[in-house]
Amino acid sequence: MRTLLGSIEAGGTKFVCAVGTDDLEILERVSFPTTTPEETMALVIDFFKQYDLQAIGIGSFGPIDIHEDSPTYGHITSTPKLAWQEYDFVGEMKRHFDLPIAWTTDVNAAAYGEYVKGHGKGLSSCVYYTIGTGVGAGAIQNGHFIEGFSHPEMGHTTLRRHSDDLFEGSCPFHGDCLEGMVAGPAIEKRTGIKGQDLEETHPFWEIEAYYIAQVAYNTTLMFSPEVIIFGGGVMKQDHMLEKVRQEFEKLVNGYVKTPPLKEYIVTPALVDDPGTIGCLALAKEKIR
Incomplete structure (x- = not known):
């Protein structure tokens, strides 16, 4: 008899819920709009009540409280999504499911998915970025997330401006930080x-590649990971990856030797599944 696990990718636009097995096979997956906690969580809870689960893994948009000894552990904290500020996510799930629950950020979950079953499998380290509606990242070293007083917020790091770019940025907190310059809303x-509707020949893509290459450059010099994975809707542009590699090579300028760029700077091996696989894997860890 297979062990059933639950996965929740809680994103700012939608919640992707799935049920899978302890060999990380996805059996069923649904999505619900991210509206209010009352509406969205009712749908989430009803979905999982159909199954005899052994554990649930949650990867949530943030910022979130990740420290188990904190009085607000399991809460979404200072998110721009006002209805979800200070929301006790894990507490609400515990009220309905007497199960072990793994709790991390959505990008950490995706990073873990790639680490256990994707481009990071068999490696000691990887860094995963998602570039979509927002920008976030997770870093793993020897099976552990790199974290301190909180989880990293690499999506809000600063950039060196492209000489042809006068855009003021779209981040409500920092203006022209990484997210404010390269995320989907910034592009539009x-x-x-x-x-997704912008022609491949549009000159903006050269600016976008320059900024994303800076991310890879800074990540290389700070962490020296064995692979950097760029996911999210923006990176589904087929031409982007090679542009980023070319800009990265210019920025590094021979200073450090990396693995071959076609193996070092990549898009997810799991395509659209890293977060779900990561949540299932983290849930599995809870019942070992």
Whole structure:
């Protein structure tokens, strides 16, 4: 008899809920809009009540409280999504499911998925970025997330401006931070066109690649990971990956020797599944 596990990828736009097995096979997956806690969580709870689960893994948008000895552990904290500020996510799940619950950020979960079953499998370290509606990242070393007083917020690091870029940035907190310059809303605000509809030949993509290459450059010099994985909707542009590699090579300028770039700077091996696989794997860890 297979052990059933639950997965929740709690994103700012939608919640992706799945049930899978302890060999990380996804059996069923559904999604619900991220509206209010009352509406969204009712759908989540009803979905999981159909199954005899042994544990649940949650990867949530943040910021979140990750420290188990904190009085607000399991809460979403200072999110711009006002209805979810200070929301006791894990506590609400515990009220309905007497199960072990793994709790981390959505990008940590995706990083873990790639670490156990994707491009990070068999390696000691990886860093995963998602570039979509927002920008976030998770870093893993020897099976552990790199964290301190909180989880990293690498999506809000600063950049060196491209010489042709006058865009003021779209982040409500920092203006022209990484997220404010490269995320989907920033692309649409500066060009008037959604990223998926922007022609490959549009000059903006050179600026986007320059900024994403800076991310890879800074990550390389700070962490020296064995692989850097770029996920999210923006990186589904087929031409972007090679542009980023080319800009990265210029920025590094021979200073450090990395693995071959086609193996070092990549998109997810698990395509759209890293977060779900990661949540299932983290849930599995809870019942070992």
